[in-house]
Amino acid sequence: MSAHPRAAVRPAPPVLEVRGLVKAYPGVRALDGVDLQVRRNEVLGLAGENGAGKSTLLKALVGLVRPDAGEIRVRGERVRLRSVQDAADHGIGMVFQEQSLVGNLTAAENIVLGSEGPGVRHGFYRWATMRRLAQEQLDKIGSTIDPLARTDSLTFAERQMVEIAKVLRIEQRTHDTPVVILDEPTSVLEPGEIETLFEQVRRLREFASVVFVSHRLDEVLDVCDRVYVLRGGRAVGEIRPAEAEPGRLHRMMIGSTAAEDHYHGGAATPVPPTREPLLTVRGLTGTTFRDVDLDVRAGEIVAVVGVHGSGREELCRALFGAVATSAGEVLLDGRKLALTGPRAACAAGVGYVPAERKIEGMVGPMSVADNMTLAKQGVRCAGPVVVPRRQAAVVDRWISRLSIRTPGRRTAIGRLSGGNQQKVVLARWLVGGDVRLLLLDHPTRGLDVGARSEVYRLMRELAGNGVATLLLADSLEEAIGMADRVVVMSDGRVTTEVPCPAGGKPSPLDLVKEMV
Amino acid sequence: MSTPAAGTAEPSGSAAVAAGPTATERLTSLMPVLALAVLVVALAAVDPDFLRRSSLMAVVDAAAPLAVLAAGATLVVLCGGIDLSIAALASLSSVLLALWLPGLDALAWPAVVAAAAVAGALQGAAHVFLRIPSFIVTLGGMSIFSSIALVVSGAATVPVDDDTSIRWGFTRVLGSVPSAAVVAVAVVAALALLVTLTPLDSAIKATGYSEAAARLAGVPVDLVKVGAFAVSGACAGLAAVLLVARTFSGGPTLADSLLLPAVAAIVVGGTAITGGHGGVWRTLVGALVVTLLRVGLSTVGVSAAYESILYGAIIVVAVALTLDRSKVLVVK
Structure with a gap:
């Protein structure tokens, strides 16, 4: 294009832009019209409580979730991302919270996996080329990891570096600043490792845009150029760390009304230490x-x-x-x-509520009623025989006591929103009336x-x-x-x-x- | 294409959640019964004699041993496993029954059913306590039971001279109703009542849908699974009694050809091969559908040699129709 006088002044479009993104799941609006921009060579922080919509937003950015409404623009051009490959073709890559490396392959194999390029010719691996490609990636991030080490012999922090090296392969596709998304990268790192990661993130900024996601305030303030705060599926504020103090950011994250007594401290009954x-x-x-x-x-x-x-x-x-x-x-x-x-x-x-609600906490296709009485079958039986009327009475009572929002007790628990599912799982231990711990x-x-x-x-x-x-x-x-x-x-x-x-x-x- | 803003967004809140099963789910659930009705109508159209009482009774009589065999294995499938040993165990049971009848007389058939239940429970225990997939345990069991049957029978049919004590398995009651069909309905009814009237119902479903969640809710998962295998074994033994009663002999391969039809009966009935969803009554309908298909093939003049193609095809098609693949992450 010929240089129009104004073109030089007008800023280039952001590398990545999201406008009015909406994604609803039954019972919850995970994204409720999110707007944000990722600029060239910046580290953008995304902060928010669990359930604020961070992970849904990220999944939308790498093509794992199709938004119901709104648009995603890459370098000013509107795109529809259908898969991780699709996103990579547009220069967007993500380092997943649960790591996505194959344990029994070497670091080198993992780095080029899925983007072999010249590493494969006529359908055969060219090991030397693959190793060289992998080494280039590791050099780029200044890592000294042996590319021939088996991935499962590396520490968690080392595997994270391998993932970052792998994600940077997307540069080959666009020949432009890639967007690297780090999803809660510090959640399982030791403090020393976190510092190494931060150095890495600052290094990445030289040739990439980084989206850094965390629910820890100190981290995002430490490493990011700008921070968006997400709450209830919206971006509720934008902050420059230089001018932010953690208290304000925290109030933004949990919402000022909720912050007043989020934990219902007023309802706490002190327990005498002599008990x-x-x-x-x-x-x-x-x-x-x-x-x-x-x-x-x-x-x-x-x-x-x-x-x-x-x-x-x-x-x-x-x-x-x-x-x-x-x-x-x-x-x-x-x-x-x-x-x-x-x-x-x-x-x-004793009652136990597992962390993995969907896998260990509830039986998704089973009804609210059957999930609620699963552990205490006695409440719906007369002797050895099930009495449906008893179950109905007990379950309906707890549905209303815990204000569980469900169309009925026969609805499959998998169709409820997370909060209501969790209340049913909790109620499972309460219906018997005998829970001590x-x-x-x-x-x-x-x-x-x-x-x-x-x-x-x-x-x-x-x-x-x-x-x-x-x-x-x-x-x-x-x-x-x-x-x-x-x-x-x-x-x-x-x-x-x-x-x-x-x-x-x-x-x-x-x-x-x-x-x- | 542009996406209209907000217009395509799903409404949030509980309004979007249906209270019970949706219309599609109800229809899918009724499919086996519809298939049965369509088959009856089609057969009657081809051969008007089919609707005569005697032909209908012949069909339910033929379906009875299959229904008994498949009913027990249904419990294993509901728990999320599979029992491939049922047909071989039934063959072995038929040999044992023929061998034990002269000595034990009226106690022979209960002894055979009990022995088969123990064999099933042993497989269940191996599956649960040694943590071996049920598919492998029962594949091994199938081979072992077949071999034992060949050894104890001397690789020959064992004739039954005095069948007085098991004649109830092959006679007519209330005029023309085959007793085997009554036995099949009684077995299915007993299992269905046992399951639905007790907390076993949710214990089995929870085990089949999500074993980890069931365990952490205090469901006795191991016991439920071993029990299901024991019932599956017992049903194989009872099916053998029905077969011996009608052939007047036990044979080391007598029931072997029933494995595929039995699995077909379970999945055609609408029990999910992945566990959790389904029921014993469904298998009764499935056994009738499978039997009618076989009868239908011979009615239209297709050679019996093609039967296995039919079973193979309907298993694959039935699973394809009932399996909710969106919920299965990895298919192995």
Whole structure:
């Protein structure tokens, strides 16, 4: 094009632009008209709570989700992305939260997998060429990883570097600034590794645009040039880290009205420290945790926090009898709890809400009613025989008590929104009226703000009724907000305990110091 | 093409969620019954004699051993597994029955059914406790049962001289109703009642749909699975009793050809091969459809040699129609 005087002044279109993107799932509007722009060679942060629409937005950007309305423009041109390949052809690539490398291939093979180019001729691999191509990619990001190492022999952080090297192969397709999306890249990294990743991100900015997604405020403020805050499926604000203070960003993320009493602290009933513990764990040892001592009193909410590999998830499952233990004992109300399996735990009045709701928490095609009575069949039976009327009565009562939004008790649970599904899974342990201890593994994962608030309220109510709760929270803020006491685990051991009374809550930073 | 803004967006909120099954789902669910009706009408059109009482009774009589055999295996499929050993176990049971009748007399058939149940339970235990896929365990079981049958029978048909104690398996009741059909309906009814009247219903479904979730809800998954295999074995034994009663002999390969029709009966009935969805009554309808197809082929003059093509094809087609592939991430 001939140089028009004004063309030089007008800024180039953003590399990637999203306008009014909408995506609805039954019961929830994951994206509610999102607008955002990614400029050349910038690091753009996306911050938002779980359920704010971050992952749906990312999936739309790499062609895994088709938006219902709105448009995506790449370098000013409107595109429809139908697959990850499609997105790569437009120069958009993503490093997935759950890594997408093939473990039994070498780093080099993984890097060129799917974009072999000159690495394949006449249908045959040219190993030397492939290795060279992979080495080029690794050099580009300044990595010293051996391209011939088997991927599953690398550490998590190293595999992440391999993924970044792999994603950068999309440069070959567009010969233009690629957009690299990093989805929660720090969630399972150690602090030292996080610093290395940040250096990498700053290096990437030299030749790529980076979209950096995280629900941790300190990170996005540290590494990004600009930050969009997402809430309830919309971009509610744009912030330059230089002028932002975390408090304001945080209020933006959870919404000012919700922030006032997001965790229903006012409904918390203080538990006298003199009360005898309901759950007593002594010297419990399993494959990933050792010598764990833990007490939870009736009516108390105890949060266990720790980084990836702290062993807290396994501990939680072990208390339910779902994974084996090798030593130690567990007392429930002074009586020994046999850790022989979930059945024994259920019978003793222990309830467990797993983190993977869709896989482990609920039976998707089964009805709300059958899901709710799955663990406590007694409530719908007279002797050994099922009485449908009893089930209907019990289930309808809990549907209204927990305000579960469902067309009816016969609706398949898979059709409800995440929050309502989770309420049914929680109700499963309540219908029997005999629950003493609740083990909640990330009970609010993937829920929108409103649904989370309702789960918090329910937890408060149960605690008020004397149920002991062990919580593995989704975030430190949640742990601090909900818990009466926070137990810190590191490397499979309980390292310290921090009291968390209303009015005397510790700051997340205090806890982070204890965690590493 | 441009996308109209917001116009294509789905309405959010619970209004978009249907209360029960949708119309399409109801129709899919009724498909086996419709198929049965269409087959009856078609056969009657080709051969008006088909609607005579005696021909209809011949069909239900022929379908009975198949229905009994497939009814038990349906429970295994509902739990998310498969039992490929049923036909071989039925053959073995027929040999054992013929061998035990002279000595045990009236106790022979209960003994055979019990032995077959134990054989099934053993397979279930191997599947559950050694964590071997049911497909492999029962493929091995199939081979083992076949071989045992050949060994104990001396690779020959074992004739039955005195069939008094099992004559109930091949007679007529209420005039012209084949007793085998009554047995089949009774077995299906008993299993269906057992399942629907007790919490087994949701235990089996939860196991089949999502074993991990069922386990974490305290469902005795292992027990349910072993039980399903035991019932499957017992049904194979009972099917053998019906077969021996009508052939007056046991044979080491007597029931072997029933494996494919039995699997066909289960999937044609609308029980999902992936587990969870389906029911025992559906298998009764499936057994009738499969039998009618076979009868129909001979009515229109197709050689019996083509039968296996039919079974192979209907299994594939039935699974293709019933499997919700959007929910299955990886097909192995």
